[in-house]
Amino acid sequence: EPEVTQTPSHQVTQMGQEVILRCVPISNHLYFYWYRQILGQKVEFLVSFYNNEISEKSEIFDDQFSVERPDGSNFTLKIRSTKLEDSAMYFCATTAGGFNEQFFGPGTRLTVL
Amino acid sequence: DQQVKQNSPSLSVQEGRISILNCDYTNSMFDYFLWYKKYPAEGPTFLISISSIKDKNEDGRFTVFLNKSAKHLSLHIVPSQPGDSAVYFCAASPNAGNMLTFGGGTRLMVKP
Numbered sequence: 406e407p408e409v410t411q412t413p414s415h416q417v418t419q420m421g422q423e424v425i426l427r428c429v430p431i432s433n434h435l436y437f438y439w440y441r442q443i444l445g446q447k448v449e450f451l452v453s454f455y456n457n458e459i460s461e462k463s464e465i466f467d468d469q470f471s472v473e474r475p476d477g478s479n480f481t482l483k484i485r486s487t488k489l490e491d492s493a494m495y496f497c498a499t500t501a502g503g504f505n506e507q508f509f510g511p512g513t514r515l516t517v518l
Numbered sequence: 519d520q521q522v523k524q525n526s527p528s529l530s531v532q533e534g535r536i537s538i539l540n541c542d543y544t545n546s547m548f549d550y551f552l553w554y555k556k557y558p559a560e561g562p563t564f565l566i567s568i569s570s571i572k573d574k575n576e577d578g579r580f581t582v583f584l585n586k587s588a589k590h591l592s593l594h595i596v597p598s599q600p601g602d603s604a605v606y607f608c609a610a611s612p613n614a615g616n617m618l619t620f621g622g623g624t625r626l627m628v629k630p
Contacts, residue, residue, distance in 0.1 A: 409561070438617065448562065448607065450617040461617050496561050498618075506552055507618060509561035 407431045409510035411497050417516045421486050426513045428480040428497030437480045438498040438507060439472065441465070448496070454480065487517045521545045522610050524621035531628050537595040539624050541608035544589065548610040552618065553582060553593045556605045565606075566593070598628045 410429045418424050430437055439451040452462045454472050471483045480499075484491055494514050498507040523542045531537045539553075549570045554562035568575040568582045568591070575582050581594045595602055605625050609618040 411561075440618075447622050448609075448618075448620040450619065453617055463617070498561075506564040506567055508564065509554075511561045512559075 409497055409499055409508050411495075411510040411513050413513060414511065415514045415516070417518065418487055420489055420517055424484050424487055424515060426482045426484075426495050426497075426515070428482075428499075428510055429478060430480055430497070430499035431501075431508060433501060434499035434508075435502050436460075436500045436507075437472075437474070438500075439482045440496045440498060440509075441493040442496070442512075443490075443493040451482070484515075487515075489517050491515060492517045521548075522608060522619050522621040524606075524608060524624050526624050527622070528625040528627070531598045531626065533600055533628055533630050534597045537593075537598045537602065537626055537628065539593040539595075539606050539608075539626065541591045541593075541621050542589060543591075543610050545610070545612075545619075546589070547612045548619075549613055550611045550616075551582070551584060551591050552609045552611075553580075554607045554609060555602075556607060556623070562607060595626075598626075600628050600630050602626060603628050 412427045437454040440448050442448045450463050452466045453460045469485045474480050494512040496512045497510040500507045552567040553565040556562045566577050566580045566582050568584050573584050584591045605623045607623045608621045611618050
């Protein structure tokens with residue numbers, strides 16, 4: 406069964422450093438999302454991406470965050486200058502669109518020291 | 519922001535019995551509802567969904583019920599199995615394909 410993959414599985418970084426989280430969507434999917442889950446809290450929406458542009462974003466997704474699909478396959482989330490509060494599990498999700506469920510990747514655990 | 523709420527943080531059920539997980543929402547724009555199951559250190563796994571034009575959807579042991587007037591949905595698992603032990607999240611969206619708003623999750627423990 407096709408699945409969403411994410412790399413790395415765990416990233417440790419120093420505060421103020423840039424990180425790039427990578428996702429490989431399911432091949433025929435057209436809509437891409439990033440969510441995060443801070444330990445002990447809800448899964449929260451960050452951003453959605455369709456047709457090479459952001460379609461929705463939350464208040465969390467400020468100027469420190471960016472997304473792109475650099476090579477038509479990978480979907481990346483960049484955090485320019487990480488803060489301690491960015492420590493969380495980051496999940497990529499994709500869907501074919503329409504009334505189709507979002508499929509989630511296994512997540513990247515980001516730890517900011 | 520508590521647009522989607524799961525009031526029971528945990529539920530314990532005997533193997534073979536029914537598990538009922540509940541979810542309430544406040545945003546009347548939500549039109550599409552989903553249940554996900556999550557194991558530790560894994561991403562959420564889709565279980566079942568329902569659109570607001572229906573009040574029930576079944577898939578094997580899983581049934582989701584939607585009561586739009588009460589803004590309430592529930593997931594029934596019959597019969598419950600030990601492998602069902604996980605955290606269950608309900609999620610809602612104003613439209614399929616839009617962002618999902620998640621509840622806080624209910625940890626289900628199915629005892630052999």
